[in-house]
Amino acid sequence: MTEPVIICRCEDITLADIQERIEQGNHSLEELKRECRCGMGPCQGRTCMPLIAQELAKSLSKPTGEVILPSFRPPTAPISLGALARGSSHD
Amino acid sequence: MIKQADVVIIGGGVVGCSIAYNLAKAGAGQVVVIERGYLASGATGRCGAGVRMQWGTETNCLLSRESVRLLENLPEVLEVDGDIEFKQGGYLLLAYSEKMVAQFKQNLTLQNSLSIPAQWVTPDQAKEIVPHLNTDGLLGATFCPKDGHANPFKVTSLYAKAAAKLGVKFYTYTEATGLSVKAGKVAAVHTSQGDIATNTIINAAGGYAKAVGCMAGVELPIFPERHEILVTEPVEPMQTPMVMCFYHNLYCQQTPHGSFIMGIGHPDEPETFNIKSSWQFLSEMAARITKILPPLANLNVIRQWAGLYDMCPDRTPILGQDPTVKGFYTAAGFSGHGFMISPVVGQLMAQMVMGQPLLIPINMFSADRFTRGQLFVEPSVV
Secondary structure, eight states, X not given: OOSXXXXXXXTTXXXXXXXXXXXXXXXXXXXXXXXXXXXXXXXXXXXXXXHHHHHHHHHHTSOGGGSOOXXXXXXXXXXXXXXXXXXXXXX | OOSBOSEEEEOOSHHHHHHHHHHHHTTOSSEEEEOSSSTTTTHHHHSOOEEOOOOSSHHHHHHHHHHHHHHHTHHHHHTOOOOOOOBOOOEEEEEXXXXXXXXXXXXXXXXXXXXXXXXXXXXXXXXXXSTTOOOTTOOEEEEETTOEEOOHHHHHHHHHHHHHHTTOEEEOSOOEEEEEEETTEEEEEEETTEEEEOSOEEEOOGGGHHHHHHHTTOOOOOEEEEEEEEEEOOOSOOOOSEEEETTTTEEEEEOTTSOEEEEXXXXXXXXXXXXXXXXXXXXXXXXHHXXXXXXXXXXXXXXXXXXXXXXXXXXXXXXXXXXXXXXXXXXXXXXXXXXXXXXXXXXXXXXXXXXXXXXXXXXXXXXXXXXXXXXXXXXXXX
């Protein structure tokens, strides 16, 4: 893999970006996310978080299962403010 | 872990990091920051990221004016590389009642006397500034073009980087578990990683400041209050200023990233450490914002979260040394506007600890104002 590898599609973060930030001492997904916005786009990390967790596990030489996942926050899927505003009254 | 330090700061939010940098720069010796999560993991990283100078008291105007001056060139000021995403798109404060108009005009006189470039705008002028603003019922607004946005994580990490360069030691994932006070003087901080002997402790623990005060036998009237907030998907730039409204108790801005961040204050929110999100917030926020800024109805909400305001009864922070415990300083109780004044708060706290003359007189922020009954009420808070 010589091309830049995009690891977070929503926020355009490359694998190299992530590796560099891990080297700088960001050793949790929460910290990585706040450093570069990985996993903060419309998909909310569904695609990239498992991949980044693997990278973190590799760098820290521990099983992926031991990497603590970041908080999952509502809503589960993107929903428009218009729909939410109408939501308080029944159709 | 280090065994002894000249100053120990409890709390690695933006306030703690700014104080650490300023102390190290002033030559305070060995400065240590204790943070129980990672830096900015508490209120700092959860805040609305707004920076404004439009306040109703002279001191708050001065604190924010001087802070904006620092934020304008923060990487140069701190001599470290980085970008804090500082954008001066202004703040538009909406007035919907005669009482609010009177208060805003009074605030403007004060702000202008302190060279803060805020001005009164009519509903039509407000619409020129924010074309998608619904001006129904709007009596006018105040606008300060130099207010704006900065990234709280980036500001904190810039201060931390600059502080570390000057020798400040940071212990993250380390919790303060107790304090030792001997003969009315601070003696040590006990943490989950060991004890640190010190004669000076700075309580910058935000919503947990009261608990830290208790460890020193000091009663601080600071209580935690949940505030909820949400962010939308990023879109092309369409809204330059932060739109804020005390009447609807809300704020909404588009960040340089393109996403909209918005929040509301809830009058019935109890004193609590709860930072869970609620579905009621989503529908209330959506209902209120789509009335004021109708086209935002098309935007998708992608995430909501909550954080704690460290509230003081008069919505003004406590800054200074405790009158009964020597060496115990508090910098907390910011009531929702700590991030935006943190650059100057760091300078002032360092000046206080070092016994230097203060940049801005802030005696009215001392903790004993509550026993004297001299509250210092800030009228302009969401």
